[in-house]
Amino acid sequence: MAPITNARVLFNEYPTGYPEPGKTVILDKSKAIDLENEPLNGGVLVKILALSVDPYLRGMMNKEHHYSNPFQIGESIFGGGISKIIRSENPKFSVGDHIYGIHPFVEYAVLKDLESHRKIDNSEGLPWSVYLGVCGMPGRTAYHGYKEYMQPYGDTIFITTGAGAVGSFLIQLAKLDGLKVIASAGSEEKVKFINECGADVAFNYKTTSTRDVLKEHGPINFYWDHVGGDSLDCALEAAAHFAHFVICGLISGYNGQPQPVKNFGFILYKSLTVNGFIVGNLDAKHGASFLDFVPPKVARGEFKHREDVRRGLEAVGQTLLDVQTGRNEGKAVIVVADD
Amino acid sequence: MAPITNARVLFNEYPTGYPEPGKTVILDKSKAIDLENEPLNGGVLVKILALSVDPYLRGMMNKEHHYSNPFQIGESIFGGGISKIIRSENPKFSVGDHIYGIHPFVEYAVLKDLESHRKIDNSEGLPWSVYLGVCGMPGRTAYHGYKEYMQPYGDTIFITTGAGAVGSFLIQLAKLDGLKVIASAGSEEKVKFINECGADVAFNYKTTSTRDVLKEHGPINFYWDHVGGDSLDCALEAAAHFAHFVICGLISGYNGQPQPVKNFGFILYKSLTVNGFIVGNLDAKHGASFLDFVPPKVARGEFKHREDVRRGLEAVGQTLLDVQTGRNEGKAVIVVADD
Structure with missing residues (x-):
C-alpha cells in the first residue's frame, strides 16, 4: 500500500496569554506513513480515534514549565487519547485492541513505551470518546480525589x-x-447543567458574587478548586475550621500572571488541610474500583455527562483556546477517525 | 489581711501596626484584692508566677480577628501562664499546686473554668518558666506537629x-x-544558636538569600513555617514533589497587610500537602508522650533551649513588641513573682 498523509498537530509557538488558533499549534500534513511497512521495533502502530483537550495542556505550552515533559517547538503536542491497534510487535497488545493513554495529536503513530497505556474492553458499548471524559481521566480525577480526600469533614x-x-x-x-x-x-x-447534576446551590460567578453565595450557604467543609484566584480567596474566607481543600486546577492563572493568594492565613487560623492533586498519583489505589463502578453506571444513564465533540485535527487549535476560556460545553474531545 | 494591689495588664488600644509599649497595653494598679476573703464561688485563687509572651498574641489584638476570644479593650490580656494555688474550692486542685494554662496577665486571679488547665508536678525541679517554653506550649507545638506530620516524605x-x-x-x-x-x-x-542546635545549614535571612540557600541545599521535603511572605514563596519554589508544609505561624503578616502568596500554584504542580496547625488540636493525641519524653531530657541537658526572662508585669508592653520584631533572644517569659 502506498504511503498516506499522516496529519500532525505541531507545537509552533510559545503563547504569552491564551493559546492562539493558527499560531500556537499548526496542522502539518507534510509527513506520510506506510501503514504496512512502517517499522515498529517492538512497538505497535495505532490509528488515533479520539483525543482529549484538557485545561492542563496550557501548562505544557510554557517555556518555564512545571512539567517534566513540556511540549517542544516543532514536535507534535500530546495528551490523553484512544487509539486502535492496527499492527503489533508487542505481545501484550493485539490488532483490534483499543488502548487509552497519552498519544501524540496525529492520525497514526508508532508507540513503543506502553507501560502506562491500558486496554479498554468497553463491554458497555459506550462511544470511545466517553473514555476521555466521565469514564476517563476527568472522571478518575473526580472519583480518586473524592475517595482519597472526602473524609467526613462536614x-x-x-x-x-x-x-x-x-x-x-x-x-x-x-x-x-x-x-x-x-x-x-x-x-x-x-448553571442549568449543574442543577441537573443535583447541586443544591448553583450560580454563575460572572453575575453573582461568590463571596455572597458562600456567606449565605457556607461555611464550607470541603472545597474542590479548578480556578484559583478570587474563587480560592473566597473559599478560604468561607471555610469552616478543619476544612479540606483539594487544589485540582488553577485555570484563572494559566493564561497570564496568576493572582496571588491573599487569604492564605486562613489555612493557619482555621487549621485547614490543602492537597495539590494530580490524578496519576492515585490511579494505582482507586483505578480498579473506578472501573467497576463508573462505566456501568454511565452506560445505564445513571451519571449525567456532556461532551463537546469536535471533528478532525484541524479543530485542535480552536478547541485548545475554548477550553481555556470556558467556551466548550461539556468535555472537549477531538474525534480524529471512526473506529 | 488588708487588700493588696493587684496589678493588671489591660488591653488599651487596637494597634494598627506593631504593638506600642505604653499604648497597646497599659499597666493598671487601680484594683486591690483581699487574698483571704475574695469569693471563689467554687474556683481557685492563684498567684501568677510566670507568663508567656508568644507571637500569636498579636492576632488577639485585632478588631477583625480570627480567634473566637480576642482581647477586649479595658480588660486584662491573657495567655499561657504558670500559677500557684493559694486557695481552692475546687476538689481537683489543692493549695500549693502549680497549674499551667491560660491566665490573665495579672498578679492574682480567681479562676473558675479549669477544664483546660493542668497540674504540673515538675519532679525534674526545672524553673517554672521552662514550662512555658520547651516543656510548654512551644515545645508541644514542635513535638506534636513533628509527630503528626513528619511522615517519611524525604x-x-x-x-x-x-x-x-x-x-x-x-x-x-x-x-x-x-x-x-x-x-x-x-x-x-x-544563627549561632541554630548551629548549636545541630542544623546542617543555618543562615541569616536578612543577609543571605533564602532562595539561593534553598537552591543550593534543597529541594526540601518538609517545610515548617512561622513566617509566611517571601519565605513561604521561596519554600514553595524549592519544594520537592509530595513535600509537606506545616503552617504554624505567619509573623511577616501579623503587624500589617500580609503579603499575598505568589507561588500557590506549586501546591498543585508538585502535589504538596499543606496543614494549618494549632497545637491544641493535637494535645489529646500527643500530650502524654510529650511529657514522658521532653521534660526529663530537658532536665538532663539533652535539649538546648534559651529563655529571655523579663521581670514584672511592667515589662509586658515592650516584650509584646520585641516578640513581633524578633528582638527577644530565646523564649520570652515574664516572671511575675517568685514561687
Missing part, C-alpha cells in the same frame, strides 16, 4: 467549574453521599 | 525562625531522626 462542599467534566461528576458523587453541594460556573447554560 | 526539612522556642526544638527533634535540617533566623547571634 456536609457542605463547594466546587468550581461545576459544569466541567470533573466538576459535574464530582457533584453527582457528593450527592450520592447526601452532601450539600454548592457549585459555580461561567454561564447560565452551565 | 530527608530535608526547612525551618524558619529556627532560633525561636518552637524552631530550635524542632531542629533537635529532626536531628534525632537524622534529617538534613536547613534553618533561618534574623541575626548572626541566632
Whole structure:
C-alpha cells in the first residue's frame, strides 16, 4: 500500500496569554506513513480515534514549565487519547485492541513505551470518546480525589467549574453521599447543567458574587478548586475550621500572571488541610474500583455527562483556546477517525 | 489581711501596626484584692508566677480577628501562664499546686473554668518558666506537629525562625531522626544558636538569600513555617514533589497587610500537602508522650533551649513588641513573682 498523509498537530509557538488558533499549534500534513511497512521495533502502530483537550495542556505550552515533559517547538503536542491497534510487535497488545493513554495529536503513530497505556474492553458499548471524559481521566480525577480526600469533614462542599467534566461528576458523587453541594460556573447554560447534576446551590460567578453565595450557604467543609484566584480567596474566607481543600486546577492563572493568594492565613487560623492533586498519583489505589463502578453506571444513564465533540485535527487549535476560556460545553474531545 | 494591689495588664488600644509599649497595653494598679476573703464561688485563687509572651498574641489584638476570644479593650490580656494555688474550692486542685494554662496577665486571679488547665508536678525541679517554653506550649507545638506530620516524605526539612522556642526544638527533634535540617533566623547571634542546635545549614535571612540557600541545599521535603511572605514563596519554589508544609505561624503578616502568596500554584504542580496547625488540636493525641519524653531530657541537658526572662508585669508592653520584631533572644517569659 502506498504511503498516506499522516496529519500532525505541531507545537509552533510559545503563547504569552491564551493559546492562539493558527499560531500556537499548526496542522502539518507534510509527513506520510506506510501503514504496512512502517517499522515498529517492538512497538505497535495505532490509528488515533479520539483525543482529549484538557485545561492542563496550557501548562505544557510554557517555556518555564512545571512539567517534566513540556511540549517542544516543532514536535507534535500530546495528551490523553484512544487509539486502535492496527499492527503489533508487542505481545501484550493485539490488532483490534483499543488502548487509552497519552498519544501524540496525529492520525497514526508508532508507540513503543506502553507501560502506562491500558486496554479498554468497553463491554458497555459506550462511544470511545466517553473514555476521555466521565469514564476517563476527568472522571478518575473526580472519583480518586473524592475517595482519597472526602473524609467526613462536614456536609457542605463547594466546587468550581461545576459544569466541567470533573466538576459535574464530582457533584453527582457528593450527592450520592447526601452532601450539600454548592457549585459555580461561567454561564447560565452551565448553571442549568449543574442543577441537573443535583447541586443544591448553583450560580454563575460572572453575575453573582461568590463571596455572597458562600456567606449565605457556607461555611464550607470541603472545597474542590479548578480556578484559583478570587474563587480560592473566597473559599478560604468561607471555610469552616478543619476544612479540606483539594487544589485540582488553577485555570484563572494559566493564561497570564496568576493572582496571588491573599487569604492564605486562613489555612493557619482555621487549621485547614490543602492537597495539590494530580490524578496519576492515585490511579494505582482507586483505578480498579473506578472501573467497576463508573462505566456501568454511565452506560445505564445513571451519571449525567456532556461532551463537546469536535471533528478532525484541524479543530485542535480552536478547541485548545475554548477550553481555556470556558467556551466548550461539556468535555472537549477531538474525534480524529471512526473506529 | 488588708487588700493588696493587684496589678493588671489591660488591653488599651487596637494597634494598627506593631504593638506600642505604653499604648497597646497599659499597666493598671487601680484594683486591690483581699487574698483571704475574695469569693471563689467554687474556683481557685492563684498567684501568677510566670507568663508567656508568644507571637500569636498579636492576632488577639485585632478588631477583625480570627480567634473566637480576642482581647477586649479595658480588660486584662491573657495567655499561657504558670500559677500557684493559694486557695481552692475546687476538689481537683489543692493549695500549693502549680497549674499551667491560660491566665490573665495579672498578679492574682480567681479562676473558675479549669477544664483546660493542668497540674504540673515538675519532679525534674526545672524553673517554672521552662514550662512555658520547651516543656510548654512551644515545645508541644514542635513535638506534636513533628509527630503528626513528619511522615517519611524525604530527608530535608526547612525551618524558619529556627532560633525561636518552637524552631530550635524542632531542629533537635529532626536531628534525632537524622534529617538534613536547613534553618533561618534574623541575626548572626541566632544563627549561632541554630548551629548549636545541630542544623546542617543555618543562615541569616536578612543577609543571605533564602532562595539561593534553598537552591543550593534543597529541594526540601518538609517545610515548617512561622513566617509566611517571601519565605513561604521561596519554600514553595524549592519544594520537592509530595513535600509537606506545616503552617504554624505567619509573623511577616501579623503587624500589617500580609503579603499575598505568589507561588500557590506549586501546591498543585508538585502535589504538596499543606496543614494549618494549632497545637491544641493535637494535645489529646500527643500530650502524654510529650511529657514522658521532653521534660526529663530537658532536665538532663539533652535539649538546648534559651529563655529571655523579663521581670514584672511592667515589662509586658515592650516584650509584646520585641516578640513581633524578633528582638527577644530565646523564649520570652515574664516572671511575675517568685514561687
